[in-house]
Amino acid sequence: MPFALALTVVLALLSLFQLALVLGAPIGRFAWGGQHRVLPARLRIGSAVSILIYALIDLIAWDRVGAVDVFPEPFSEVAMWVVFGYFVLGIGMNAISRSKPERYTMVPVCIVLAALSFVIATGAGELTPAV
Structure with missing residues (x-):
């Protein structure tokens, strides 16, 4: 469960970042290819x-x-592997961004998200029933 909590924290921070972008904050160089302030x-x-x-x-x-x-259960098992793939793809997409701020910020974030997703997808983060 600590892996899901860590994933939640990182996603919450990213959600705040995305909300700031939606509201017009001048931080566009960190997202979407960095082409817009x-x-x-x-x-x-x-x-x-x-x-x-x-x-x-x-x-x-x-x-x-x-x-x-x-x-x-079968859906969440498969879906979590899809999520892992999504974040691995995010690593690659952010790594080829023309924006240095985006590359230097979002690649490490995607690596963390991919690692957490991998652990959750493998089932290592599951709750174990009390005996």
Whole structure:
């Protein structure tokens, strides 16, 4: 369960970052390729959707470790591996960004998210029933 909690904390911080982008904060060099200081409307929508995706990922993770029971077990097992793949892809996508601030910030964040997702996907972070 500590891995799901750590994932939640990182995703919550990313959600705050994305919310700041949605609200027009001039930190666009850290996201979406770093081409805009303040994001245009279409990328602000993308940031809003990202917040929803983070919430879904968090729910899948907590379901996978057994803290909540929202999805059938086979779904959360497969979905957590998909989440792991998503963050591995994020490592690559952020690594090729033209924006140095994005590369230097988001690659390490994605590495942490991928590592946490991997541990959760393998089942190492599951709650064990009391005997």
